[in-house]
Amino acid sequence: MSAFNSYEEGGRVCSVLLHLQHACEMLLKGVLVQNREKVFEPKSGKSIGFLSALHVCRQKFGLTDAEAGTFRMINSLRDVEQHWIGFIEEDVLYLNTRATITAFDAYMRRALEIDLSSVIPSRVLPVSTMPPGNFDFLIDREFQLITQLLQPGNRKRDEARARIRTLLAMEGLAAEEIEISERDINRIERAVRAGVELGQIFPRLNTIASTIEGEGTAIVVRFAKKEGAPVQFIGGDDPQNAAAVREVDLQKKFYLSATGLAKKVKLTAPRSHALRMHLGIDADPACCRVFEFGKAKHPQFSDNAVARMKEALDGGIDMGAVWANRGQVAFAGEAATA
Secondary structure, three states, X not given: OOOOOOOOOOOHHHHHHHHHHHHHHHHHHHHHHHOOOOOEOOOOOOEOOHHHHHHHHHHHOOOOHHHHHHHHHHHHHHHHHHHOOOOOOHHHHHHHHHHHHHHHHHHHXXXXXXXXXXXXXXXXXXXXXXXOOOHHHHHHXXXXXXXXXOOXXXXXXXXXXXXXXHHHHHHHHOOOOOOOOHHHHHHHHHHHHOOOOHHHHOOOHHHEEEEEEOOHHHOEEEEEEOOOOOOOOOOOOOHHHOOOOOHHHHHHHXXXXXXXXXXXXXOOHHHHHHHHXXXXXXXXXXXXXXXXXXXXXXXXXXXXXXXXXXXXXXXXXXXXXXXXXXXXXXXXXXXXXX
16 A cells, blocks of 8 residues: 555566565465465465465455456456556556455455454555546546557557557456467557457457445455356457467367377377368368467377267268378378478
């Protein structure tokens, strides 16, 4: 709270998020300790991480989905600020800080029977001269600013990308796992430049609403999922054209290596490769996706690949013929590519 209300601007946002995230993590671990739950890994002897503590508190000790989402969001925002560059407007910071304090106080009351006002005077809670804005309005405004910053001739691409990171981090309110990669930033930047709408690029944020009660230092902010919020299903068959698909989601879908796929269909790696080439698995975007890590390229496969290969095997495909023709299939594929 000292950092939030400070007159020093340098490093203020980063300090606020660092302290908020640390406070949330210590609260979660405090609840675990009071309930005699282990907070140290048996093998390494190191304390468990933020997300592990949050998961256990959700599963066993009454942390609500809304509170967990708020804590996750603060963790993601802190990650963006600490490890690279984010851009958070003052009213967005204030709304998220007040929401975190509301969730923190509510969970501490239930889990530890401690009232936040008994240990921190209300006069030092975050104060802002700006009225807290509606969540939908703030998100829409941020998106419009990003669009303007990416207009030709503005030369403010770095700020636009920093704002994109902030919006991605705020998806922690609605998603279990949030990992922000430069590939996601690139994909979203291309979509914004192409004129794709906010709801298509950030569908998760469209499911969140905020409620604001009270005034002054007694303001209470809560985030919750909208009732009857529209759910957007992204076609996994064509992930390249879906701006809403995140890199972490794609990695979950295409989770099998070539070796893992071979084990799934109970073939040796060479025979599995021959069958993949015969069925055109590697060329099917629903079955295979190539991930690039630096200069290395790694093809990964989905359950669709397993299903297609098992269907062929169960249908009595002649693996002897497939194996015998493997060279011709590979040559035909290379010729087609050329």
